[in-house]
Amino acid sequence: MRIILLGGPGSGKGTQAKMLVDKLGIPQISTGDIFRAALKEGTPMGLKTKTFMDKGELVPDDVVIGVVEERLAKPDLDKGYMLDGFPRTLAQAKALDKILENQGKAISHAVLVDVPDEELVKRLSGRRTCRNSACGAMFHVMFNPSKKDGICDACGSELYQRNDDNEKTIRERLGVYNNQTAPLIQYYEAKSLLRKVEGLGPIEQIFGRIEQAIA
Ligand code: AMP
Numbered sequence: 001m002r003i004i005l006l007g008g009p010g011s012g013k014g015t016q017a018k019m020l021v022d023k024l025g026i027p028q029i030s031t032g033d034i035f036r037a038a039l040k041e042g043t044p045m046g047l048k049t050k051t052f053m054d055k056g057e058l059v060p061d062d063v064v065i066g067v068v069e070e071r072l073a074k075p076d077l078d079k080g081y082m083l084d085g086f087p088r089t090l091a092q093a094k095a096l097d098k099i100l101e102n103q104g105k106a107i108s109h110a111v112l113v114d115v116p117d118e119e120l121v122k123r124l125s126g127r128r129t130c131r132n133s134a135c136g137a138m139f140h141v142m143f144n145p146s147k148k149d150g151i152c153d154a155c156g157s158e159l160y161q162r163n164d165d166n167e168k169t170i171r172e173r174l175g176v177y178n179n180q181t182a183p184l185i186q187y188y189e190a191k192s193l194l195r196k197v198e199g200l201g202p203i204e205q206i207f208g209r210i211e212q213a214i215a
Contacts, residue, residue: 001026001080002105003214004087004193006184007113009173010124011199012206015138016113017084019207029071030084031064037133054163056172058088058180065095072099080108088181093188109214110188113206115199117174124170132157 001024005013017028035053038046045063052059068086087093100106115123126141130152137154139146146153164173188194195213199206 001108001214002100003080003082004107004110004188005082005084005113006110006181006188007199008115008117008120008177008181009170010120010127011113011115012123012203013084013113014136015203016207016210017082018136019203020082020210023211024080024082026080026082027076028082028084029068029086031059031067031086031088032084033133033136034067034071035059040133054169056164056169056176058176061089061091061095064088065092068092068096069099072103087184088177090183090187093184107188107191107193109195110184110193111210111213112185112194112196113199113210114196117178119200120174121167121170124165124173125167127161127165128159129162129165130155130157131160 003020003026005017007013014030014032017030020026021028032053035046035049039050040046045067049059049063058064064086068083072081083096087096096107123140123143126143128139128141128146128150130137132152132155135152135155135157137152138144139153139159146159150159151157152159164170185194195210197206197209197213
């Protein structure tokens, strides 16, 4: 199964992707995670992409498409995968179609986790992320606090607020999402691949809706 997860920043698609990984046993490919890992390692790509990420802007299409093309050529994807945070522009969606066509494969579903903008701002400004990239658990200071302040319940590492999870950058990211990524909803609807799921409510309930949508 090859699944695309669509949704605004803070829609919970990253959390749902991790749950789907456990359930379906297919890898999650998150371009945001790839860029953050590259920055942590101090690679030239990591340093280049940081300037865009810190401002809430999109990394240029050619860079992102190159990264994804390389990742999709790896041999661990036989059972499928979940794309989280890619594609984010029409150019990326078309490039993905081309890569898949060359591989003789196709997308199974594009799942939209639908959440209103004001809810996204509330969620992102309180979000705390585990510093241990192998864990990546996420908490919220009000809606889902960790048991011990600043410490990850899952692995005991420090929690931090992502550089781009501040109100100014959040508004910028939302604008970018609405202008550049939201058109993908129509793109996948026209291909009859869109599965729209209500993204409000308890995490398990949303997960249940996604499972039904891709069954
Ligand atoms: P995310 O972790 O998915 O919220 O991504 C964090 C940031 O990484 C975004 O705000 C962009 O700056 C960059 N990024 C991640 N994926 C993409 C993509 N597919 N296209 C362009 N920029 C991206």
